[in-house]
Amino acid sequence: MFIDQVNIHVKSGKGGDGMVHFRREKYEPRGGPDGGDGGKGGDVIFEVKSTLNSLSKFRQNEKFAAEPGRGGGGSQMTGRGGKDLIIPVPPGTVVYDAETGELIGDLTEDGQQLMVCKGGRGGLGNQHFATSRNQAPRMAERGEPHQEKLLRLELKLIADIGIIGLPNAGKSTLLSVLTNAKPRIGDYPFTTLEPNLGVAKIDEDTTVVMADIPGLIEGAHEGAGLGHDFLRHIQRTRVLIHMIDGLSEDPLADYSQINTELSMFDTKLGKKPQVVVLNKIDQPEVQERLKEIKASFKKKNIEIVTASAMARMNTRDILVAAYQKLQDLPVDVLEEETLPVYKPDVDPNQFEIHREDGDKWRISGVAIERSAKMTYWEHMGSIRRFQRLMQKLGVDKALREAGIQDGDTVYVGDFELEWQD
DSSP: OOOOEEEEEEEOOOOOOOOOOBOOBTTBTTOOBOOOOOOOOOOEEEEEOTTOOOOGGGGTOOEEEOOOOOOOBTTTBOOOOOOOEEEEEOTTEEEEETTTOOEEEEEOSTTOEEEEEOOOOOOOOGGGGOOSSOSSOOOOOOOOOOOEEEEEEEEOOOOSEEEEESTTSSHHHHHHHHBSOOOOOOSSTTOOOSOEEEEEEEETTEEEEEEEOOOOOTTGGGTGGGHHHHHHHHTTOSEEEEEEETTSSOHHHHHHHHHHHHHHHOTTGGGSOEEEEEEOTTSHHHHHHHHHHHHHHHHTTOOEEEOBTTTTBSHHHHHHHHHHHHHHSOHHHHTOOOOOOOOOSSOTTOOEEEEETTTEEEEEOHHHHHHHHTOOTTOHHHHHHHHHHHHHHTHHHHHHHHTOOTTOEEEETTEEEEOOO
């Protein structure tokens, strides 16, 4: 089972107690203090193992504790330290404090370690407390208490190339054709409920890791259809292959919808290089409309690759185009390791309405303005989607309560719209 988000409880080891002890030998009845120190408690450490690709093992065990240190002994003997608890995790694991949401660490490289709970220091034995005035101290330290935390682990797949698109666009089929992956494939929505990884061969010496990201749906940026879980994996990819279903009623609107969801979740996602693929061109219905579909994309200056993953038509061209975009990326982008922490100061779904000159209204807000910029106003499918977003955000209701009338002008960013009730 693929698990990409879990909450676990971790606890380091308590430090061992220091000992109160005095040296007692046959001819030294008043031997000095020789109580040993307690041993250090074990740390809790995450370590990346490249052979892992899931957080599923945490499903059976949600509590982890390192060994405590042993108490000190006589003759200045220090107690044995508790063993560190090393927890293996897959590359791409991000560690958060589940209670505060604070980012603790981002684990990407094989062998990389992160200490999340430090073991308690061992307590000092009474040998350390002897002074000229108190040569027989009957005091020592107990070990330092353990640390414990509730952590949230999130797995973000690390792949060179991610395959995205609406459900049933052919993503899993393409992955199976280009790589050694064997994803579940079927002709119905949401066949894929978890990301799949595969390795594609470019030439004898070069391979790339590809990830099939489960189908995104409208509202994914708000969490619809496990949207947050799926979008999270796309953050790790360098280049995207955007699969468009050629049998769709409006392929260009589908393309717009996915890119809108990406950018509304994270503006950086919308800027990732894409190879746009019109799939299923072997179907007669697509052949009949192919010229019209190509023209609609060309009008928007969007280059597309036509292919059929099922019939294995032009699939190699897709891989080569994606690899070329990967090669063209700046070095600093390829070497980026630190995951940005998204803590917006304001809710992006908030908006404000201002009335201007009687029959003119202006709507301002991060989500609504961004969506307006990404809407193809010449396509009814895109316009309807924008209308649904206005309803979902409560803009429609707010405008009616403010007194808007049929025919009034509504401004959203640089766009001028006419209100029709």
